[in-house]
Amino acid sequence: xxxxxxQISAESGGSERPFYLFIHVPKNAGTTLRSIVDFxxxxxxxxxxYNQKSTQLLENLDAMLKVGQHDYQALIGHFKYxxxxxxxxxxxxxxxxxxxxxxAISSYYERRKTETSHFSKPDGSLLTLAESLVLHRNSYDxxxxxxxxxxxxxxxxxxxxxxxxxxxxxxxxxxxGLVELFDQSILLLSKQIGWKPCSYRPLNQxxxxxxxxxxxxxxxxxxxxxxxxxxxxxxKIAAETQKYGALFQGAFEEWMSARRTMEAxxxxxxxxxxxxxxxxRVSKFLLA
Numbered sequence: 001x002x003x004x005x006x007q008i009s010a011e012s013g014g015s016e017r018p019f020y021l022f023i024h025v026p027k028n029a030g031t032t033l034r035s036i037v038d039f040x041x042x043x044x045x046x047x048x049x050y051n052q053k054s055t056q057l058l059e060n061l062d063a064m065l066k067v068g069q070h071d072y073q074a075l076i077g078h079f080k081y082x083x084x085x086x087x088x089x090x091x092x093x094x095x096x097x098x099x100x101x102x103x104a105i106s107s108y109y110e111r112r113k114t115e116t117s118h119f120s121k122p123d124g125s126l127l128t129l130a131e132s133l134v135l136h137r138n139s140y141d142x143x144x145x146x147x148x149x150x151x152x153x154x155x156x157x158x159x160x161x162x163x164x165x166x167x168x169x170x171x172x173x174x175x176x177g178l179v180e181l182f183d184q185s186i187l188l189l190s191k192q193i194g195w196k197p198c199s200y201r202p203l204n205q206x207x208x209x210x211x212x213x214x215x216x217x218x219x220x221x222x223x224x225x226x227x228x229x230x231x232x233x234x235x236k237i238a239a240e241t242q243k244y245g246a247l248f249q250g251a252f253e254e255w256m257s258a259r260r261t262m263e264a265x266x267x268x269x270x271x272x273x274x275x276x277x278x279x280x281r282v283s284k285f286l287l288a
Contacts, residue, residue, distance in 0.1 A: 016090065019065060021083055022076035023095040025147045027106040029179045031204035033096060034076055036186065039271035040195045041073040049077030062087050081168060082150040092174035097144050097230050099180055100223035101216055104140045106206050108132055129215050142225040162225050166232055176233045187255050188240055191286050197279045199262040200271040251285035
């Protein structure tokens with residue numbers, strides 16, 4: 001157990017490493033995060049929950065952790081807050097949020113490719129974003145808040161849900177990052193969770209699209225609650241980086257240099273370990 005994990009366990013009254021619940025909100029850099037989680041905890045020790053038509057895995061999660069045949073350390077996937085209610089072990093959530101307008105646009109283009117039947121018109125053409133915002137309105141309505149409070153697409157939301165989400169972010173989440181500050185977030189998360197230094201390549205990145213101002217305004221109006229959550233997380237990240245000052249800044253510059261070197265070199269491996277001697281400022285920050 002790392003020094004960071006021991007501290008987390010002590011604060012929660014436990015004696016073992018907490019089980020990590022990585023909520024992957026769709027289109028929030030989850031593919032890249034999953035590659036890092038698999039690398040840090042090991043694929044065999046990471047349970048995934050994607051494209052599941054049944055909740056059986058989540059319902060039997062506590063039993064899986066008690067079997068003892070595997071050293072399960074984390075669950076990552078498209079599940080909502082509340083999975084912990086069936087666990088008898090210590091746990092901590094982790095998630096990443098994203099600018100809600102950018103997330104909605106990315107979701108539209110992704111779903112238009114993978115769910116063609118829902119986006120096809122009688123003449124064979126595909127729904128425009130404006131048309132989809134009308135026909136699939138609930139799919140664009142504060143999806144990140146819904147994941148954080150465990151509500152369905154057709155459930156009504158209020159400021160009470162926003163306040164509850166902020167409360168659980170402080171209480172049950174080890175860390176919440178931002179896609180727009182992904183590299184800074186991963187460095188801070190690495191310190192929080194006790195991960196070893198690594199370098200990684202972004203995966204499943206979408207393309208830029210020209211979007212009408214009217215569509216942007218419609219999406220923004222649908223996602224006011226998500227905007228509040230994103231700003232809360234942004235302020236938390238800013239406070240964390242300011243707290244560490246030059247120590248974080250030096251580590252981050254070194255971190256990004258390693259990232260650029262890896263991307264320039266290409267190769268099929270999405271994540272690689274980097275020795276402490278190669279990243280001395282990063283190592284110093286992680287151990288501070």
